[in-house]
Amino acid sequence: MTTSTRLRAGDAAVTVVSNTASVTDWSQRYFGSWWNAATEPGAGSGGGSCVHADVDQNAVDSIAMAVASRQHRAVVYAKATTFVTDDEEDTILAVSPAQRIAYRSEPDTGQFTVTGPDPHEVALAAARLAREAIRGQLLAAGWAVVHASAVVRDGQAVLAFGDKGAGKTTTALLLARAGWELLANDRVFARATPSGTAVFPWPAAAVGLGLLDSLGWYDRARTRLQAGEQLHPTQDQRVTDALLAGSREPLWEKDGHRELKAQVFPDQFLGWFGLRLATSGHAARLLFPRVHPTADPALVEADRGLDDRDFMSGATEDRYPDIFGLARGLDPGGQPDARTQLARGLGAVPHSHFVLGHDAAANGDFLSSVVDAST
Numbered sequence: 149m150t151t152s153t154r155l156r157a158g159d160a161a162v163t164v165v166s167n168t169a170s171v172t173d174w175s176q177r178y179f180g181s182w183w184n185a186a187t188e189p190g191a192g193s194g195g196g197s198c199v200h201a202d203v204d205q206n207a208v209d210s211i212a213m214a215v216a217s218r219q220h221r222a223v224v225y226a227k228a229t230t231f232v233t234d235d236e237e238d239t240i241l242a243v244s245p246a247q248r249i250a251y252r253s254e255p256d257t258g259q260f261t262v263t264g265p266d267p268h269e270v271a272l273a274a275a276r277l278a279r280e281a282i283r284g285q286l287l288a289a290g291w292a293v294v295h296a297s298a299v300v301r302d303g304q305a306v307l308a309f310g311d312k313g314a315g316k317t318t319t320a321l322l323l324a325r326a327g328w329e330l331l332a333n334d335r336v337f338a339r340a341t342p343s344g345t346a347v348f349p350w351p352a353a354a355v356g357l358g359l360l361d362s363l364g365w366y367d368r369a370r371t372r373l374q375a376g377e378q379l380h381p382t383q384d385q386r387v388t389d390a391l392l393a394g395s396r397e398p399l400w401e402k403d404g405h406r407e408l409k410a411q412v413f414p415d416q417f418l419g420w421f422g423l424r425l426a427t428s429g430h431a432a433r434l435l436f437p438r439v440h441p442t443a444d445p446a447l448v449e450a451d452r453g454l455d456d457r458d459f460m461s462g463a464t465e466d467r468y469p470d471i472f473g474l475a476r477g478l479d480p481g482g483q484p485d486a487r488t489q490l491a492r493g494l495g496a497v498p499h500s501h502f503v504l505g506h507d508a509a510a511n512g513d514f515l516s517s518v519v520d521a522s523t
Contacts, residue, residue, distance in 0.1 A: 153187040155179050155278055157337070157348050158428070160285035162278045166201040166270070174271035175278060178380075180414030181425050182349040183282065197258035197281050201274035207263040211250035212243040223471050226276060232471050240472055249273050255284075255473030272382070279351060280474040283337075286348070287475060291339040292482025292490050293460040298336050298347055298429070299328035305347050305429030306519050307336065307494075308437055309458050313407075315437035315504050318359055321423075322512040323519065325363065329426035330417060335460060338431070339486065340493035345431040353417070354409035357387070361396045362508040365421050369410065370394065372420055380411035387411075431494060433519065436501045443505040445514035450501035454491050 152165045153172040164175045172187050179185040218241075220233035225244070230251075232242040240253040247269050252261035260281065262273040283293070296307045297320035306328070308319040317333040324330040333355070337348040360366040370391050373379070379388065386399055387408050399408040417423040436452050460481035470480065481487070500518055504511045 151187060153179075153185055155282060156184040157182075157282050157286065158291075158346075159289060160282045162197045162199060162281045162285075164199045164201055164274050164278050166203075166274070168201075168203045168267050168270070170267050171201050171203070171271040171274055175275050177413055177415065178275045179278075179351045182351045182414055182427060184427065197285070198260070199274050199277045199281065200259070200261045201270050201277075202261075202263050203265065203267050203270055204263045205248075205265040207261075208243070208248060208250040208265065211241050211252060211263070212245075215241050215243050223469060225469060225471055226273075226467065230471065242471060247273070251277075251472065253277075253472035253474070255476065260472065260474075268381075276468065277472065277474070280468065280470070280472070283480065284474040284476050284478070286337055287478045287480070287482055287486075289339075290483065290486045290489075291337045291348070292486045293335055293350065293480065294338050294490070295335050295458050295460055297333045298331035298349075298426075299323045300331050300347075300426035300429035301328045303429055304432035305331060305426075306433045306435060307347070307431055308435040309454065310437055310452075311457065312405075313439065315439040317355065318362075318439065318504065318511070319435055319437045319515060321355070321359070321363060322508065322515050324417075324423045325421075326512055326516050328519075329424045331426040331429060338490055338494070340489040343430065345490065345493045345497065347429050347431060349425075349427065351414070353412045353414070355412060356398050356407050356409045357390060357396055358398045360410060362506065363421075364508070366391075366396060368420055379416070380413055383411035384408045431497050434494060434497050434499045435515075435518070436499065437504055438502070439504050439506075441506050443503045445502065445504050445507075445511050447500065447502045447518070452501060453499070454494055459487055459491075 151169050151172045152163050153175040154163050166172050176185040176187040215231050215233050218233045220231045223230050228244045228246045230242050230244045242251040249264040260277050264270045296309050297316040298305050298307045299320050308316040320333045332349045333353050335350040339346050
């Protein structure tokens with residue numbers, strides 16, 4: 149039976165349709181309430197953009213032959229070598245031999261196809277296409293992607309900015325633990341509107357092992373994993389192994405620049421950690437944290453404002469280059485005018501700069517006092 153999952157973020161919408169229920173079930177879980185995912189039987193997409201994701205080896209072979217017979221290029225997409233070609237009808241064909249996945253993209257009509265023999269790989273690829281299709285629609289509508297965490301209460305959003313390791317995720321999760329709704333812990337969609345700066349979540353979340361431990365969530369996560377539950381499968385196996393072994397030390401890529409983190413499904417924030425999730429809000433305050441291990445949490449004087457490093461861009465999105473035309477030729481971080489207007493709007497929102505220590509309880513009390521006094 150064919151099933152479909154409809155995803156919505158504001159006015160952007162994409163439907164994932166498949167001949168295999170586990171594929172659409174995956175999209176529903178991956179996007180969850182963040183993008184209002186709803187799965188129901190039926191083959192139709194209800195109009196608009198659609199990702200057709202079928203488990204079918206013959207279709208893979210057909211597309212692979214078409215790619216091989218034409219001039220094509222090799223691109224690393226989702227960590228796998230993918231061969232891509234454009235035909236004369238503005239249709240993009242691609243095949244990833246290692247993943248046994250084939251793609252067909254018609255960006256002008258909003259119709260996309262992903263196929264392969266492995267339901268799991270098809271589900272992952274379909275979710276990537278759906279996510280990037282939603283992003284493309286939002287970029288065209290004037291949204292930009294900013295590198296920030298965010299929580300929401302009564303429609304008012306508090307956004308935390310800062311360099312890598314500054315404490316953005318810590319700030320958001322501590323406030324969420326104190327009763328705020330978690331919108332995002334790494335990046336958000338944002339757009340300047342007449343009523344203020346609107347924000348939507350980016351549907352992904354990751355938490356480092358050290359932060360899991362300091363928040364008191366490490367043992368909960370480990371117990372769930374030992375009982376057979378799973379975190380997001382894109383998570384590095386070293387993180388899973390560390391959790392199962394009881395290791396609480398942060399893990400890093402070989403270059404030492406990127407921390408390996410637990411990748412959390414949206415429903416796990418509620419089921420494992422008791423947090424509620426938000427789907428939208430309007431920016432009411434900007435926070436600029438900085439972590440110092442021996443510090444007592446306190447407000448500090450600083451002139452740090454928004455700049456280019458706070459906006460996502462093509463250079464920061466190199467894991468998923470836009471080989472399928474889903475961004476419609478726009479920078480993955482947003483159009484220049486949208487970014488300029490957004491920076492102006494967020495610049496007018498009250499700012500707070502502060503330092504956090506390594507005492508999670510003290511940090512939480514301090515953050516609650518800061519936002520409660522200002523929102």
